[in-house]
Amino acid sequence: MEKTKEFDIKIYWLQIDGLSCHSCIDTIKKNLSELPGSVNIEIYLEDGKAFLEFDPQFIRIDRIIERIEELGFDCRLLDDVDDAESNTTITIFVEGMTCKSCTDNIETNLMKINGIHKVKADLMTKQVTITYQSSLITKDEILExxxxxxxxxxxxxxKQIADEIINIEMESTLDNKGKNLNKCFITITGMTCSSCVAKIERNLSKITGIHGIL
Incomplete structure (x- = not known):
């Protein structure tokens, strides 16, 4: 079953037989990563199903299947299911990510969940983008x-709604109390990354009487 996405990326479900351990999965992934077309594949050891993404401008699906079979596995297209049609991508803003270990923790653990096909955690933007099969798992379950x-x-x-509310509240506060606001400059040592800055801003903004932190 295939579906064309933005940037002409195609999605297929494959059935791969002969998988005996995670080493088999690693072997397939390593070999497919050497092919052109930004081939991305997620393989489920339990049932041998594989979620495949690639750019058809650079490689054909039959060449990918051929490469898998060259590694000693049986591989075929799953054209009798409609799973690819139920794929959903969401972006979540996650607080508390302070280092690469945090992003790795999120990506590794979410990818273990049946129905989640792709996870990308961005430390700088605090965003986690998740592609999942809505017939197997819900957004609420992922958030949990x-x-x-x-x-x-x-x-x-x-987040957009919250940002709009904050902006309205700040504008209203500045309009009504702008004449009574004081500014001060403080030197803070020990900040090592943007997460430190965000943590200070977040906690100070909770204090009554503080209207802005830069």
Whole structure:
């Protein structure tokens, strides 16, 4: 079953037989990564199903299947299921990511969940983009897993609403109390990254009477 996405990326479901361990999966991934077309594949050891993405301008699906079979596995297209049609991509704003270990933790643990096909955590923007099969897992279940890992989250739409409310409140406060506001400059040592800055701003903004932090 195939579906064309933006940038002409094609998605297929494959059935790969002969998988006996995670080493088999690693072997397939390593070999496919050497092919042109930005081939991305996620393989489920339990049932041998594989979620495949690639750019058809650079490589054909039959060449990918051929490469898998050259490695000693049986591989075929799954054209009798409609799973690819139910793929959904969401962007979540996650607070608490302070280093690469945090992003690796989120990506590794979410990718273990059946139905999640792709996870990209960005430390700089605090965004986690997830592609999942909505017939196997829901957005609420994914958000619950993120909370279980010790992180707080906001969906893209909720963050936009929150930002708009904050902007309105700040504009109103400045209009009404602007004449009574004082400014001060403080030197802070020990900040090592943008997460430190964000943590200070977030906690100070909770204090009554503080209207802006730069």
């Amino acid at each position: 897993r993120i909370e279980c890992l010790g992180f707080e989250y906001q969906t893209e739409s909720n």
